[in-house]
Amino acid sequence: MMKALPALRTGQPRVEHGYLNPIEGVEIPFGIIEGAKPGPCLLITAGVHGSEYCSIEAAIRMLRMDPGRIKGTLLIFPILNVQGFLKRSIYVMPEDGKNLNRMFPGRPDGTVSEKLAHWLVTSVYPLADAYLDLHGGDLDESLAPFTLFPNGCEKSKALATAFGLPVAVAAGGEGYTINAAYKLGVPSLLPEVSGNGLWSEETVGRMLAGIERVMHHLGIISGPIEPAPQADPAFVTMWVPSAPVSGLWYASKEVSEPVAAGEILGEIRDVFGTALATIRSEKDGFILYRLTSLSVNQGEALIGVGTPLVSEG
Ligand SMILES: [Zn+2]
Incomplete structure (x- = not known):
């Protein structure tokens, strides 16, 4: 079991799959897809909420990306909250009952979700040139697809346009994955597709098409790709x-x-x-x-x- 991530770039095209043990008692699956040519590093996480299956399945399919197709590197964590996935939790990490997506930037001496947030902020986010944190409605939520981006970040807003879902939410507030990454200068986007524990070829395909458009926008893959259904999403703020x-x-x-x-x-x-x-x-x-x-x-x-x-x- 590895405690630290292996090198993202070795100079050889490769697919590396494995488990990481960044904090005691937590094992997280990961994948590195290294393209033959240098280019940006796109970080993809899913399963911050362990029962948002459409997003988890989309990240799992990204683990099979052909390194011959890409420039740069994909770093993929398909299920960050593994115990939440196994126990079908809503919102929280079962280890401490806390919502990981409220814990950022975390604490090195905190509970499990705080430690995991701290590890992501200090050891993972700095490696990325762009970040997609995949979500959906949880087991108890239904939604129409949209993306969230950190309010005020033009590069993140451009990711929302590239991803191509019909609505993009300018999101403020502290404690969230994308806000923590934005504070480190990493353009970030949180797409939400499907909900209520549902996933299908259609919804997973919708998530994958958005990821592909973002990779194209970043120069990781070249065309042709399926264009976004609209030139710009409807930009909104959200009141809850x-x-x-x-x-x-x-x-x-x-x-x-x-x-x-x-x-x-x-x-x-x-x-x-x-x-x-x-x-x-x-x-x-x-x-x-x-x-x-x-x-x-x-x-x-x-x-x-x-x-x-x-x-x-
Ligand atoms: Zn979520």
Whole structure:
């Protein structure tokens, strides 16, 4: 078991698959695809959330990339949260019950998810010229495909355009994979495809087509490739109300549906049907994702409303 990553470039085209043991008790599968010619290093991670299967399967298929097709290097971690995958966890790493995608930049002396975040920030992200962290709706979420990019990073925004999903969310905030990588100067994108534990050839293919367009944009592969379905995605910001109380969640909007400020997004009720909270939109926009679980706990995200950014043109 290796503690540290092997060299990304040896001068020989190669495919290297193995397991890494970066922190005690954690074994992570990885792949390095080294092309014959030098070029950028694209880092691809999936399974930060262990039950987002479409993203995990897409990363697994990338492990089989022919090194003869690429310039540069692909560094792939198809399942970062291995215990979450095995135990079918929602959101968290079972080892400490924490959401890895809220823990960045982590701590060297913290719990497992904090240590893993710290290792990624100090030992993995600095190796990358660009970063894709693949996600989807979790077991309890449905969504219409979109990408998230760190707000204010033009190179990341260009990755969103290249990836080609119809909506791109300018995301702020701390603790996230792509934000931590952006702070190190690495252009980063978080694509979200499929949800509710579903994956199919169609959804995995959609994720793979986006990855291929990003590799083409970075000069890792040359054409021809399937072009993005639109010149630019709809650029939005996302507003996410969280549950003010625990109870049963009755959404009144579906993904992609438009919504006006003041409209009801859904209701939290008790088991006898009494309304405990009514959730109204503070924004005009459309639904990007929603919780599909009937059960909701106080503080959990209920629904994502995308509000189009006003064009500067
Ligand atoms: Zn996720």
